Amino acid sequence: MRRWIRRKGKHGKRSGDKRLPLVTYLEAIRQALLEEMERDPAVVLLGEDIGVYGGAFKVTAGLLERFGWERVIDTPISETAIIGAAAGMSYLGLRPVAEMQFIDFIACAFNQVTNYVAKSHYLRGAPVPMVIRGPAGGGVHGGAFHSANPEMYFVHTPGLKVVYPATAYDAKGLLKSAIRDNNPVLFFEHKLLYRRVKEEVPSEEYLVPLGKAVIRRPGRDLTIVTYAAMVHASLEAAEQLAGEGLEIEVVDLRTLLPLDRETVLESVRRTNKLLVVHEDTRTGGIAGEIAALVSEAAFDDLDGPIRRVTSLDTPVPFSPPLEEHFLPNAARIAAAARDLAHY
Amino acid sequence: MAVDVVMPQMGESIFEGTITKWLKKLGDKVERDEPLFEISTDKVDAEIPAPAAGVLREIKVAEGQTVPVKTVVAVIDAANADSSVSPRTPAPESVPASVSASVSKQPPATAQTCPAEKAVEAAFEPRSAAAASPAPAQRGNGQAIRSSPFVRRMAREKNIDLAAVRGTGTGGRISKSDILAAISSTAAPSAQPSAGAVGPGPHVLLEAAVPRERIYFGHYQVQPMSVMRQRIAEHMVLSKRVSPHVYSIDEADMTHVAQLRAAAKIEFEKRNETKLTFMPFFVRACAEALRAFPLVNASVDGANVVLHGEINIGIAVALEAGLIVPVVKNAGEKKFVALQRSINDLAERARGKKLKPEEVQESTFSITNPGIFGGLLGLPVINQPNAAILAIGAIQKRPVVIDDAIAIRSLVYLVLSYDHRIVDGAIAHQFMGQVKRRLETWDEEIL
Numbered sequence: 048m049r050r051w052i053r054r055k056g057k058h059g060k061r062s063g064d065k066r067l068p069l070v071t072y073l074e075a076i077r078q079a080l081l082e083e084m085e086r087d088p089a090v091v092l093l094g095e096d097i098g099v100y101g102g103a104f105k106v107t108a109g110l111l112e113r114f115g116w117e118r119v120i121d122t123p124i125s126e127t128a129i130i131g132a133a134a135g136m137s138y139l140g141l142r143p144v145a146e147m148q149f150i151d152f153i154a155c156a157f158n159q160v161t162n163y164v165a166k167s168h169y170l171r172g173a174p175v176p177m178v179i180r181g182p183a184g185g186g187v188h189g190g191a192f193h194s195a196n197p198e199m200y201f202v203h204t205p206g207l208k209v210v211y212p213a214t215a216y217d218a219k220g221l222l223k224s225a226i227r228d229n230n231p232v233l234f235f236e237h238k239l240l241y242r243r244v245k246e247e248v249p250s251e252e253y254l255v256p257l258g259k260a261v262i263r264r265p266g267r268d269l270t271i272v273t274y275a276a277m278v279h280a281s282l283e284a285a286e287q288l289a290g291e292g293l294e295i296e297v298v299d300l301r302t303l304l305p306l307d308r309e310t311v312l313e314s315v316r317r318t319n320k321l322l323v324v325h326e327d328t329r330t331g332g333i334a335g336e337i338a339a340l341v342s343e344a345a346f347d348d349l350d351g352p353i354r355r356v357t358s359l360d361t362p363v364p365f366s367p368p369l370e371e372h373f374l375p376n377a378a379r380i381a382a383a384a385r386d387l388a389h390y
Numbered sequence: 391m392a393v394d395v396v397m398p399q400m401g402e403s404i405f406e407g408t409i410t411k412w413l414k415k416l417g418d419k420v421e422r423d424e425p426l427f428e429i430s431t432d433k434v435d436a437e438i439p440a441p442a443a444g445v446l447r448e449i450k451v452a453e454g455q456t457v458p459v460k461t462v463v464a465v466i467d468a469a470n471a472d473s474s475v476s477p478r479t480p481a482p483e484s485v486p487a488s489v490s491a492s493v494s495k496q497p498p499a500t501a502q503t504c505p506a507e508k509a510v511e512a513a514f515e516p517r518s519a520a521a522a523s524p525a526p527a528q529r530g531n532g533q534a535i536r537s538s539p540f541v542r543r544m545a546r547e548k549n550i551d552l553a554a555v556r557g558t559g560t561g562g563r564i565s566k567s568d569i570l571a572a573i574s575s576t577a578a579p580s581a582q583p584s585a586g587a588v589g590p591g592p593h594v595l596l597e598a599a600v601p602r603e604r605i606y607f608g609h610y611q612v613q614p615m616s617v618m619r620q621r622i623a624e625h626m627v628l629s630k631r632v633s634p635h636v637y638s639i640d641e642a643d644m645t646h647v648a649q650l651r652a653a654a655k656i657e658f659e660k661r662n663e664t665k666l667t668f669m670p671f672f673v674r675a676c677a678e679a680l681r682a683f684p685l686v687n688a689s690v691d692g693a694n695v696v697l698h699g700e701i702n703i704g705i706a707v708a709l710e711a712g713l714i715v716p717v718v719k720n721a722g723e724k725k726f727v728a729l730q731r732s733i734n735d736l737a738e739r740a741r742g743k744k745l746k747p748e749e750v751q752e753s754t755f756s757i758t759n760p761g762i763f764g765g766l767l768g769l770p771v772i773n774q775p776n777a778a779i780l781a782i783g784a785i786q787k788r789p790v791v792i793d794d795a796i797a798i799r800s801l802v803y804l805v806l807s808y809d810h811r812i813v814d815g816a817i818a819h820q821f822m823g824q825v826k827r828r829l830e831t832w833d834e835e836i837l
Contacts, residue, residue: 347540389560
C-alpha cells in the first residue's frame, strides 16, 4: 500500500526519477524486507501475527500474499520458540528475520539470544545470520510493557550487533545490511517514528553500513551524541540554540554495537564538549560507556565535563503526564546543552 | 575486646590525615581520652585521644603515612586492660621517656633522589575532589587556577602561563575561548624555569630552579618536609605567582599606646585573667581602616572583586617548625577585652595544636608580627585569598623630629603588602594612614 506523495521544491533528482517518493519509517522497513526477500530466497520472516494479519503495526502487510506461508510464518505466542526456531533455521542455511511484536517481549527469549544465538559462532563455529527486529521506545502511552528500550542488555553481549535507526532512509538501508550480515543483528525500530518520520528514499538499491555513525548537523560549540527518536529532539534543541548563537553538532550513532568510536572522538576533538542523549534510562545506558571511552581517549580535548540527558531510572509510566516527565524532550536537551556550552 | 582507632575527620572537606607522631607504643596502657597520636591535615594539626581505655595492641599506620579518614590506624585491646604487664593500677601510667626516642621520625625516603615526592603524592591525591565545585577557586592546593584538560594541554603546547590568562568560564575558570584568545593575541612564554621539573606539568612544589643534581654535593642530610611545611611552601609560591605584591611602608608612633598599656597592664591581667599585648591595638586599628577601605578587605575571583562583608583578621602564629594563621572573626565588632582574649586563646591553641578547622578559614585580611623576633620590618607574602597583609616590626625607642625638636618615642614600622590587581598605591597609602592615625590617637577604653 504505497502512497506517492508529491513534494514541491528543492530536492535533487536521481536518474530515472522525477521526484523521490516520501516514505515513512515504517514503509521503508517494509520495502527493505520485500526487496531482500525478492533478492534472496533464503530470507524468511517469522513472528506473531505477521502473516495473515500483516503485523501489529502493518509492517509486513502484503508479504504473505507475495511470498507464501513457507516464507512468511505466523508463529505461536512464544518468543523463546521464535528465536530458537530462527536459530535452527539459520543453521540449515536460511536467513531468518524474526519479529518481536513489541521488543519488550524479547525478555522472554533472553536465554536464546544471549546464550545461544550470540555465542553460537564462538562456541560451535556455527554462524547465526539472523535478524531480530521489533518496535521499541516510548512516547505513545504504551506503558511499561510496550515502551521498552532494552538495547543495553544486548550491547553488553559479545557476539551480537545492535542497530537503532532514526530516519526512514537509514531504516531501509540498515535493515538490508543487517539481513546480509552473517552475524546475529538486533534491529530496533522506534515505534514513535513509524509514521511520524517521512522522507525521501531512493527507490534504487542502496545500503547503509553497520557500525558507522553520521553527523546529522555540523556544529562548533558542543557535540550531542544520540540515536533513534532522540535524534529528532536533539535537532529541535539545536535549532533553538542556534538562535542564541550556539552551534550544536548532532551525531546519530545509528549502530550501537559495534560503536563508531572514531566519529564520536573526532567530533569531540573539534567541539571539546560532549552531551550524550538517549531515551534509555540513565543507569547502565550507553552514555556511561561513551563517556568512559571519550575520557580514556580524548581527556585532553575536553573543555568541560561529559554530561547526559536520559529517561529517569523507573519503569515507563502509563499516565501520560508522568510519561512526559519521564522522557527527555527538546526543551530539556536544550537546557542541558546551553548549560554545558557555557561551562 | 578489640577497639578500632580511626583517623578522624577534622572538618567537612577534609578527607585524609597524616600521622605525624605516635605518643604511645605497642603494649602501652592507654586511658580513655589520653592523647594517643598526633595528626596533620589540610587545615589543622591535632592531638587525637584514645577512644577507649586498654592496651595498644596494634599500630597499623606508621608515622609519616597519610590515610583516608575513617581508616583504622590502630587497635586497642580494651578487655585486657588488667592483664599482661601489671595488675590494675588506677593511676595513669606515666609515659616512659624512651617513647619519644623509640617512636622517632622515620624518614620515608628510600632512594635519596626522591625524598619528598612520595609524601607529596600522598598529600595531594584526593584533594582535587574538593576543587570540583563551581564556587570560587580553592587556593592553596596544587591547582589554584581552574581550567580544563583541554585548556591545560593548550597552555602546555603553546607555553602559556595560565596565571596570566583571564578566565571567563564558570567560577572564573579559564575556558577554551579564553585560552584560544590568549594564544592568538600573544605568544607569551612562561617565565618559570622548568628545569628539573617532574611530570607533564611542573608541580608548584616540585619545581626546581636548577637541575636537581646541583643541589646534592659534599656532605648533606636530607630532611623530608612535614606536611605543614609542604603546604606552606606551595602556598608561598602560589601566592607570589598569582598576586603581584607591592609594599607600602609607614611608621607609627606607639608611645601613647605603650603608655596606656604599661599603666593598665597589671589591672587588666588581674581583672580578665589574660595578658595585655600590643596585638589587639593593631587588630582594632586595621579593622576600622578595613571598614573605611573595603577594597583592602576583598578577594579576587577571575574578573570579579569579591568584597567581603565580614572583617575576619588572621594573625600569623609561629610554630615549632612552621606557622599557622588562626582567624579572629568579626574583629571590628568585638569589645577590646574580648578581642585580646580571643587573640591569646587562638595563639595558645595554635601552639598546642588544638585549633579547629573553621578557626583557620575565612580570613579577609592578615597580620604578621616579625617584630617579636627583632626584625625592624618585614615584607610579607599575602595569605591567599586576602588582598593584603600587614607586617608589624619591632617597637623600638628611636629619636624622631617633632616640632623641630628631637624627641625619643616608641616607633614601629608597618609594612602593608598588597595585591596590585585590585589595590592601588593610593588606596594602600590611605589605608596605612588611617591605621597609623588610629594607633597614634588611641582613645578607646581598654580596661
